[in-house]
Amino acid sequence: MKIKNILTPAVISTELKSTTKEGVIGELLDLLVAAKLVTDRQEVLAALMEREKKMSTGIQHGVAIPHAKTKAVKNLVACIGIKREGIDFEALDGELSQIFIMTLSPIDRVGPHVQFLAEVSTVIKTKEARQQLLAAKTAQDVLAVFGL
Numbered sequence: 197m198k199i200k201n202i203l204t205p206a207v208i209s210t211e212l213k214s215t216t217k218e219g220v221i222g223e224l225l226d227l228l229v230a231a232k233l234v235t236d237r238q239e240v241l242a243a244l245m246e247r248e249k250k251m252s253t254g255i256q257h258g259v260a261i262p263h264a265k266t267k268a269v270k271n272l273v274a275c276i277g278i279k280r281e282g283i284d285f286e287a288l289d290g291e292l293s294q295i296f297i298m299t300l301s302p303i304d305r306v307g308p309h310v311q312f313l314a315e316v317s318t319v320i321k322t323k324e325a326r327q328q329l330l331a332a333k334t335a336q337d338v339l340a341v342f343g344l
Contacts, residue, residue, distance in 0.1 A: 198315075199312070199315050199343075199344065200342075200344045202274045203274060203275075203276065203338075203342065203344065204231070204335075205335035205336060205339070206227070206231045206335075207228060207231050207273075207276070208227070208275065208335035209223065209224075209227060209276070209277045209335075210277075210332050210334060210335065210338060211278070212277040212278060212279040212296070214283070215283055217285050217286070220260075220262075220277065220279065220283060220285070220296055221244050221262050221298070222241065223277060224275050224298040225237060225240055225244065225298070227275040228240075228273055228275050228298070228300065231275075233269065233273040234268050234269060234273065234300065235268045236266075236268040237268075240264065240266050240269075240300060243264035243265065243266045243300075244263075244264045244298075246264070247263065248262065252286035254285030254286050254288065254293045255287060255288055256289040256291065257291070257320075257323070257326060258282060258287075258292065258293055258294040258326060258330075259295045259296075259297070259320055259326070260293040260295070260296050261296075261297050261298070261316075262296065262298045263298065263299040263300065263301075263309070264300055265300075265301055265303045265309075266300055266302070266303065267302070267303055269300045269301065269302055271302065271308070272299060272300070272301045272302075272305070272308040272312055274297065274298060274299045274300070275298050276295070276297050276298075276329075277295075278294065278329060278332060278338070279293075279294055279296070280294060280330055281294075282294040294330060295320065295326060295329050295330070297316055299312060299313065319342055319343075325341055328341045
């Protein structure tokens, strides 16, 4: 699994507008829909929100990783959004979330999702990388943080 095969400028937003969890999830999903990577927006939105009900995907250090399994994608797809002011994503550490990495994977496949998250995690675990993401002005700036 190579991050460069998953992330492109089309699926990155450095200026998320939404101020709620549902709004951010919808905005991220719209990136994937616009890139023609999702076949059924409503099905995916329902799957994402159902996953959030079980336990927030807001992790720590301002990062949230909303994700779901769905029939509306053929392969793993992902997108990244930045909201500098942060929003309450019910993160495990109680901090506002500012960096959002959404992944969707087919229902019958586990490996690619875990591999992608492992690769992304090695980058975003450092404070420096998170600061670079928050300073990113363009999608290309975000990709550069991941070495792309």
